[in-house]
Amino acid sequence: MHQVHRITLDDALPLLAAGRAKAEEIGVKQTLCVCDDGGNVLALHRLPGARLTGVDIAIAKAFTAAGHERATHLFNEAPDGPALPGNEAFGISQMLPGKFAVFVGGFPLVFDGQIVGGVGISGGNGKQDKAVGAAMLAEFEALAAVPS
Template identity: 35%
Template sequence: MQSKAVLSQAQVSIILTAARIEAQKNHWAVAISIVDDGGHPLALERLDGCAPISAYIATEKARSSALGRRETKNYEDMVNGGRSAFLSAPMLTSLEGGVPLLIDGQVVGAVGVSGVKSDQDAQVARAGIAALA
């Protein structure tokens, strides 16, 4: 039987707090979503002033990252590089801002952020993940 790491609620809270601090430090109104390795929601927070659609997009970014086991920027780069057929792939979104969370080399979840420029979304997600290091 194999064992795998899973995110605890305490770790999810640490990630969410660190991501929120990064967003607020930069005055970015974003939605932050954290999912487990199967893309199932563990936490969602939409900061004041953030558009409602961003909560949906952040969750889809997190799911895509967790299920695909990579940053969603990789998918965006493929599409921007001319692989437009990839838009019909079963991934949920190909927008930057979904970042997988690895523990001991295994993806245990992902953070998705939406509300500002895609590289800024990814910056917020990475700040949340870095808080676990």
């Protein structure tokens, strides 16, 4: 038997706060999502003025990152991408329409070698989404380093 780690709402809220702070610092209206290891939304925050479409996109990015244990932008690189017919990412995107994101902004949350969830960021360009994602991941790493 092995130990299973879980992320909770209490874990997710500081990640949203870190993401919001970074988004505001760089002046981008974004939507931020944190999901658990099953791709279920734990917390979602749409900053004032963020696009309506960002909600579904952020959820899809978090779901994809958690479900496939990798950053979403990696699906546009070899060997799995780009997301065109004949490549893995294309097939998966066809099986999970509207849920599978293959562009920048989704990052897995890993604790003790296990995927415990994912974060999704939508609303900026790729560089901005990565910056906000990095802030959320840094907060997660800081929380994970605190002994329980």
